[in-house]
Amino acid sequence: MNLLLDTHILLWWLSDQSLLSSKIRKLISDADNMVFISAASIWEISIKKASGKLITPNDLENALMESDFQELPIHHSHANLAGKLPQHHTDPFDRMLIAQAEIEKLTLISHDRHFKQYAIKHFISA
Numbered sequence: 001m002n003l004l005l006d007t008h009i010l011l012w013w014l015s016d017q018s019l020l021s022s023k024i025r026k027l028i029s030d031a032d033n034m035v036f037i038s039a040a041s042i043w044e045i046s047i048k049k050a051s052g053k054l055i056t057p058n059d060l061e062n063a064l065m066e067s068d069f070q071e072l073p074i075h076h077s078h079a080n081l082a083g084k085l086p087q088h089h090t091d092p093f094d095r096m097l098i099a100q101a102e103i104e105k106l107t108l109i110s111h112d113r114h115f116k117q118y119a120i121k122h123f124i125s126a
Contacts, residue, residue, distance in 0.1 A: 006110035040096040
């Protein structure tokens with residue numbers, strides 16, 4: 001299975017895995033699954049960290065490499081679809097993740113229940 005982690009799921013994985021259900025931890029750690037991290041999530045983290053709203057490790061890129069996560073760049077098609085999505089969710093970073101999940105056929109893992117309103121594969125972390 002190909003997974004895309006929402007930003008908060010990534011942060012929980014890196015800092016406090018007890019916040020994730022055992023099912024989600026198993027999905028992320030399963031070597032048969034490819035786990036993708038969107039450039040949008042790294043962008044969101046860096047903006048929130050710079051504004052003082054978020055504390056993250058200074059070695060985030062190292063932590064991502066050590067976790068063997070795959071980088072998912074933002075392409076024109078992702079940006080175009082993100083702008084056209086129904087307005088169920090207004091957060092631009094989440095809209096980008098939804099668009100990427102749809103276009104790349106990824107299963108999005110999140111704690112955000114707004115994602116249920118979109119026609120994408122997803123797991124809601126409980």
